[in-house]
Amino acid sequence: MTSPAVLADGLVKSYGQVRALAGVDLEVAEGTLVGVLGPNGAGKTTAVRILATLLRPDSGTAQVAGHDVMREPDAVRASIGLTGQYAAVDENLTGRENLELVGRLLHIGRHEARARADELLAAFDLSDAGGRPARTYSGGMRRRLDLAASLVGRPAVLFLDEPTTGLDPASRIALWEVVAGLRRDGTTILLTTQYLEEADRLSDRIAVIDGGRVIAEGTSTELKDRLGEDVVDLRVTDASRTGEALDLLRDLAATAPRAEDSAGRISLPVHHGAGILAEVVRRIDGAGLELAELSLHRPSLDDVFLTLTGRSAEAAAAAEPTPSRRRFGRRSATPEATA
Ligand SMILES: Nc1ncnc2c1ncn2[C@@H]1O[C@H](COP(=O)(O)OP(=O)(O)OP(=O)(O)O)[C@@H](O)[C@H]1O
Ligand SMILES: [Mg+2]
Numbered sequence: 001m002t003s004p005a006v007l008a009d010g011l012v013k014s015y016g017q018v019r020a021l022a023g024v025d026l027e028v029a030e031g032t033l034v035g036v037l038g039p040n041g042a043g044k045t046t047a048v049r050i051l052a053t054l055l056r057p058d059s060g061t062a063q064v065a066g067h068d069v070m071r072e073p074d075a076v077r078a079s080i081g082l083t084g085q086y087a088a089v090d091e092n093l094t095g096r097e098n099l100e101l102v103g104r105l106l107h108i109g110r111h112e113a114r115a116r117a118d119e120l121l122a123a124f125d126l127s128d129a130g131g132r133p134a135r136t137y138s139g140g141m142r143r144r145l146d147l148a149a150s151l152v153g154r155p156a157v158l159f160l161d162e163p164t165t166g167l168d169p170a171s172r173i174a175l176w177e178v179v180a181g182l183r184r185d186g187t188t189i190l191l192t193t194q195y196l197e198e199a200d201r202l203s204d205r206i207a208v209i210d211g212g213r214v215i216a217e218g219t220s221t222e223l224k225d226r227l228g229e230d231v232v233d234l235r236v237t238d239a240s241r242t243g244e245a246l247d248l249l250r251d252l253a254a255t256a257p258r259a260e261d262s263a264g265r266i267s268l269p270v271h272h273g274a275g276i277l278a279e280v281v282r283r284i285d286g287a288g289l290e291l292a293e294l295s296l297h298r299p300s301l302d303d304v305f306l307t308l309t310g311r312s313a314e315a316a317a318a319a320e321p322t323p324s325r326r327r328f329g330r331r332s333a334t335p336e337a338t339a
């Protein structure tokens with residue numbers, strides 16, 4: 001096996017009192033796409049900035065494309081492309097001028113820079129808009145231009161920091177296709193995202209990051225399997241008896257069952273769900289309870305996130321601790337207030 005294109009080992013980084021990274025290990029095999037999935041404040045951008053040589057870690061080491069990020073930053077920079085969380089295009093230049101400028105900064109000749117700009121404008125469906133100032137572009141066009149700019153130097157390794165945050169669904173799907181195409185063409189990609197669906201769709205492997213730590217890593221299927229094979233969702237008509245129903249069913253669960261919302265929905269991760277459905281019905285009936293809903297589904301990445309962190313991805317994002325709260329060490333596994 002060749003050595004991984006990206007290898008981070010024990011990265012720690014604090015900003016004053018805020019511990020942004022608390023020992024992050026990451027590995028991206030050559031030619032694969034790893035999704036780093038985590039809520040606001042998890043440490044995604046900090047990790048990407050360290051790997052892209054823009055920030056020094058307090059401790060830990062990292063290699064990108066075979067070069068140490070601290071000892072050989074120039075060699076790392078020559079091998080990577082970076083699309084930041086906020087588009088870095090020059091608003092007053094046209095799309096084509098933006099790309100040509102990057103080419104010139106990379107010291108590829110004027111003629112070559114021009115050709116590369118045209119090629120990328122075409123690839124990103126920006127040929128028609130290429131002569132217009134970037135300030136006239138929509139959000140989706142800006143992201144595509146930004147991504148195109150990071151590809152001018154034909155990087156072997158690409159870092160995409162939340163490439164679709166803030167895009168409408170159609171632009172998001174268009175960008176997914178572009179990213180999937182780059183991955184098919186052999187580019188190694190590390191992509192950060194807050195979207196479970198995005199990580200699920202694009203990634204060969206997923207690292208779930210929370211509170212500056214990787215809390216789970218694997219293929220999407222492996223992560224889903226950690227929950228048990230299936231999830232039985234149910235609700236009893238009398239919501240006030242949800243706790244009673246939960247107690248009746250607890251021993252059927254592969255991992256801790258959850259009562260999710262005020263409506264009294266219960267989620268039960270189970271092995272061999274089909275066989276268990278009949279038993280669920282028997283027990284609920286036997287206790288004189290009535291089922292309002294009963295269904296069986298494969299766990300989603302959202303279920304995985306909830307199990308790993310005790311919070312939904314959305315609640316976690318909403319509950320990003322302020323620096324003063326974060327000072328008190330590890331976050332608890334109980335749901336945080338989202339108000
Ligand atoms: N320059 C800074 N000064 C102080 N604190 C910072 C700085 N940059 C980041 N932080 C803090 O470090 C933690 C990790 O931030 P980071 O930007 O890496 O998270 P993220 O996962 O990229 O979040 P988001 O999804 O919101 O972009 C957060 O608590 C954040 O408030
Ligand atoms: Mg970020």
